[in-house]
Amino acid sequence: MSLPVFVLAAIADNGVIGDDNRLIWQLSSDLKRFRQLTLGHPMLMGRKTFQSIGKALPGRETVVLTRDPGFAAEGVHVAHTLAGALDLCRDLAGAMQASGIAVVGGAEIYAQTLPLAERLHLTEVHASPHGDAFFPVWDKSRFKVISKDDFSSGPRDQYAYSFVDYQRVGT
Numbered sequence: 001m002s003l004p005v006f007v008l009a010a011i012a013d014n015g016v017i018g019d020d021n022r023l024i025w026q027l028s029s030d031l032k033r034f035r036q037l038t039l040g041h042p043m044l045m046g047r048k049t050f051q052s053i054g055k056a057l058p059g060r061e062t063v064v065l066t067r068d069p070g071f072a073a074e075g076v077h078v079a080h081t082l083a084g085a086l087d088l089c090r091d092l093a094g095a096m097q098a099s100g101i102a103v104v105g106g107a108e109i110y111a112q113t114l115p116l117a118e119r120l121h122l123t124e125v126h127a128s129p130h131g132d133a134f135f136p137v138w139d140k141s142r143f144k145v146i147s148k149d150d151f152s153s154g155p156r157d158q159y160a161y162s163f164v165d166y167q168r169v170g171t
């Protein structure tokens, strides 16, 4: 079964996505959208991102990619190769009747999965913070914007931001 892979990422104007293995902004609206888009789906993430989140998120199946054969954590599935992780996500998606596989970072995982992605759900964070993790350079010509909504900063959203959805075009 071929299931679409979709990528979720919040990316600052300077490409930064994190620092010292943590998120570096408070954007309540982004967390809400993340929840809406991932609920009921298998979620693939790198071991560092999992440790940054610190636990399995409810209502989703978490697949953690790591080369460490001894890695285990409560409530998550573990895979040691990208192909194995995607196979596992497909099986989980079948059991959950999910429409796709959510890839949720971090930088290393985005770099390996962007070539497979059918859709990107990006939050463009209008700030240029210091960071040590960056969204990879990607070929925008392969995607078209299918929706874009701009929002101001507010009491629960530290910076102005835009929700931008991309769909792959061609092959």
Ligand SMILES: NC(=O)c1ccc[n+]([C@@H]2O[C@H](COP(=O)([O-])OP(=O)(O)OC[C@H]3O[C@@H](n4cnc5c(N)ncnc54)[C@H](OP(=O)(O)O)[C@@H]3O)[C@@H](O)[C@H]2O)c1
Pocket (backbone or CB within 6 Å): 008, 009, 010, 011, 016, 017, 018, 019, 020, 021, 022, 023, 045, 046, 047, 048, 049, 050, 052, 065, 066, 067, 068, 079, 080, 081, 082, 104, 105, 106, 107, 108, 109, 110, 112, 133
């Ligand atoms: N802004 C956002 O939307 C967003 C989303 C997610 C994460 N982040 C940020 O991104 C940063 C983390 O990104 P990162 O690139 O440092 O780490 P990461 O992608 O989360 O995890 C990297 C780890 O994944 C494992 N891995 C990667 N490729 C593998 C493969 N092909 N086979 C087996 N294992 C593989 C390795 O784990 P082992 O070392 O255990 O072998 C590797 O060290 C943090 O700052 C986090 O806050 C931001």
